[in-house]
Structure formats: C-alpha cells, structure tokens
Amino acid sequence: MARLILFNKPFGVLSQFTDRGSPTERATLSDFITVKGVYPAGRLDRDSEGLLLLTDDGRLQARIADPRFKLPKTYLVQVEGDPQEPELERLRLGVRLKDGLTLPAEALRIDAPDLWPRDPPIRVRQSIPDSWLKITLREGRNRQVRRMTAAVGLPTLRLVRWSIGDWTLAGIAPGQFADITA
Structure with missing residues (x-):
C-alpha cells in the first residue's frame, strides 16, 4: 500500500525538503515532516497555504501531479x-x-x-x-x-x-x- 501524507502547509513554507543556495534560511517541509521516503505530489507556492500531498509511491505521485489526469x-x-x-x-x-x-x-x-x-x-x-x-x-x-x-x-x-x-x-x-x- 502506498503511504500518503496530507499536510497543511503554512504560509511562508517551501514545498520542498531543502532550501539549497538561499542566503537566508527559509522554512521547508523538513521543518514539519519527519517521515522518511515521501515526496511532494505537486507544489504549492511559498505564499500559499493549505493541502500538500506527499507520497512514497511514484505512480501515485504522478497521478496526483500530472495535469493529464485533471484531478x-x-x-x-x-x-x-x-x-x-x-x-x-x-x-x-x-x-x-x-x-x-x-x-x-x-x-x-x-x-x-x-x-x-x-x-x-x-x-x-x-x-x-x-x-x-x-x-x-x-x-x-x-x-x-x-x-x-x-x-x-x-x-x-x-x-x-x-x-x-x-x-x-x-x-x-x-x-x-x-x-x-x-
């Protein structure tokens, strides 16, 4: 079974686990998600809030993120x-x-x-x-x-x-x- 995480992303948090190359430290998913082996299925802008899905299943990740599926x-x-x-x-x-x-x-x-x-x-x-x-x-x-x-x-x-x-x-x-x- 695929693991799926429903995360309520706060304002100002990047939809990625690291912030490489930034001169200032910005909040990332690693500040909130301690589960290993999951990756975001799509993105949510830093200045947006709300539902971000993360999964350990590549097929599910593609199905959620790919516009062809019109989810x-x-x-x-x-x-x-x-x-x-x-x-x-x-x-x-x-x-x-x-x-x-x-x-x-x-x-x-x-x-x-x-x-x-x-x-x-x-x-x-x-x-x-x-x-x-x-x-x-x-x-x-x-x-x-x-x-x-x-x-x-x-x-x-x-x-x-x-x-x-x-x-x-x-x-x-x-x-x-x-x-x-x-």
Whole structure:
C-alpha cells in the first residue's frame, strides 16, 4: 500500500525538503515532516497555504501531479474587491493568460470560511472591500489562481488549497499532517 501524507502547509513554507543556495534560511517541509521516503505530489507556492500531498509511491505521485489526469483542486481565495457575476463567469469560461486560455473553472462567491489566522496577516485596505471565492481547477499552471483572479480584476490576498480530489484539510491544523494509506 502506498503511504500518503496530507499536510497543511503554512504560509511562508517551501514545498520542498531543502532550501539549497538561499542566503537566508527559509522554512521547508523538513521543518514539519519527519517521515522518511515521501515526496511532494505537486507544489504549492511559498505564499500559499493549505493541502500538500506527499507520497512514497511514484505512480501515485504522478497521478496526483500530472495535469493529464485533471484531478480537481479546490481553493478558498480571499480577493480584493467585490466579485460580481461577470467576473465569476469569466473564471467559469476560462481566462486568457500569457501562456494561453485556462480550462474552465468552478467559481463561486462564498461567505468567509472559518480558517485559522494567517501569520503574517493579509494587508487590509479600509477603502477597498475583500471577498471570498471557492475556485476549483482541473489543471495546474504556475500561480494559476492568482493570475486568473488578477486577470478579472480581483487580486488575490490569501490563497488556501482546501482539497485535491477527495482529500481535504478537514481536521488538520496548519503545520500538522495526517499519515494515511492510499
């Protein structure tokens, strides 16, 4: 059986076990994951939080990370602005980015989720409202959610990956992990 780790990656942590060549020491997976022989199945940017899967099975790792399998990834996204139906519809139809048109996404406006506080907190501007979206993608381009929301005029303030396929963060605190068999 393959080993699978569901890790709630905190803000500011690299999605790798080492930080070679950096003049400053940045937090890595090795600061949180003591399990040997597991590797990330995909990535999550340093300034993003949430679910990162790690496994000891190369085939499972490829199935999770490879865009050909179109495994849905759901994000809770705090954006600057007041999203209306036209912006949401653009996300649902696909957004033209520098590297081409994205696949259609599921995009819903949601109430603020009950999440842990982010450290450091997001910047707040009193004159500009912020809102929450739930966005599900079936592809994984570099910084895709951030680029999509910016393209429709809603810059991302906070990005939390909540689920990958059927695996979710439910019950896993930031910096903690659940070790399961897949």
